[in-house]
Amino acid sequence: MSVEARATAGFSAQRLRRLHDVLAADVERGAIPGAVALVAHRGETVFAEAFGFRDRETGAAMRLDSIFRGASATKPVAAVAALMLVEEGRLHLHEPVADYLPELAHLTVGLDGAPLLRPPTIQDLFRHTAGFTYGPFGDTPVHRLYREANVMDAGQTNAEMVAKLAKLPLAYQPGSTFEYGMSIDVLGAVIEAVAGADLRTFVRDRILDPLGMADTDFVLDARDRDRLAEPHLDPVTKENPLRFVFDPARVTSWYSAGGGLLTTAADYVRFARMLSNGGEFAGERLIARKTVALMTSDHLPPGVAFGPFTPSLGITAPLPEFGQGFGLGVVVRREAGRNPNPGSPGDFSWPGVSGMYWWADPAEDLIGILMLAAPALRVHYRSAMRNLVYQALL
DSSP states (O other): OOHHHHOOTTBOHHHHHHHHHHHHHHHHTTSOSEEEEEEEETTEEEEEEEEEEEETTTTEEOOTTOBEEOGGGHHHHHHHHHHHHHHTTSOOTTSBGGGTOGGGTTOEETTTTEEOSSOOBHHHHHHTOSSOOOGGGOOSHHHHHHHHHTTTOTTSOHHHHHHHHTTSOBSSOTTTEEOOSTHHHHHHHHHHHHHTSOHHHHHIIIIIHHHTOTTOBSSOOGGGGGGBOOOOOOTTTOOOTTTTTOOTTSOOOOOOTTTOOEEOHHHHHHHHHHHHTTSEETTEEOSOHHHHHHHTSOOOOTTOEEOTTGGGGGGGOOOGGGTEEEOSSSEEEOSSSSSSSOOOTTOEEOOOTTSOEEEEETTTTEEEEEEEOOGGGHHHHHHHHHHHHHTTBO
């Protein structure tokens, strides 16, 4: 089917072809191995195309159903899972995390072991203000302790991860700083404790199966190994730069709420449409309309500081200078202007370090999905995808 045939009322077919032309040219010049792009508008898919190679090393072609490492695009899914428990009265945003994970009752801050001014809450986990960090995203003494403790070990369980974090200091006082880190992973452990089931089972039963996301999971079935999209190998080391996100050669027992899902464009757009529709998709209501409104509101407290890694998030950084805040697991555009990329107040997203990017713009009834295995170029393509989609909108 041609690009023009996919265009519907509301999009310029001629302008939409620019998305095809840019991605095809970038594959041709070797900037990216391949990609899958999907645009949905007013409930219809107006663009869906696969480009280049699923694995350039083997010459395998990209397909629309190729599977990508979702990385941090897992976080909004985990946030919805936790909000389901909130709706059931089993989890409360204002309560301390230690009420659900008692081993975290004695956390301190920094190497000097400063006492907490207040305990981190469940809301802090959602909005990355609990004080946890990511070991690889800095080189302070706390970051180094995270790396030494191997808190992102694919062979651990969520309970074992929490046991490690309980022995480590927080990077910041809870509530003081937006620090992108392992807060959502801790939220995944909370989900397991409250639900009495492992995260994989809960997410599958309550979100993936109801939405028909059959190709999304924390584990890659051996039959689907030849569907996994791979990045360019490092030109110097010849290593795969995304092995740290997911390595198909290793058995995964850690169901990471912060970055463990594998997914496809066709699957993830169903999740995005559910949120854009106010919690319902194809006759299945997962969460209430007001819960989605709460999730996609800015939850950052007045005067919050931002950790030094935050600008590295690019256009997804929840910085005031970008006109953005952070909700419950997603970045939220608060106002027109300020942001260097097009969109609408109220649009929301959270992408992955792998290169995957998506956003939902309820004001335009628009969703964009870019599946990409190009971690070093992720910031560039987030901006490019937005510009190429909005310039075609009539």
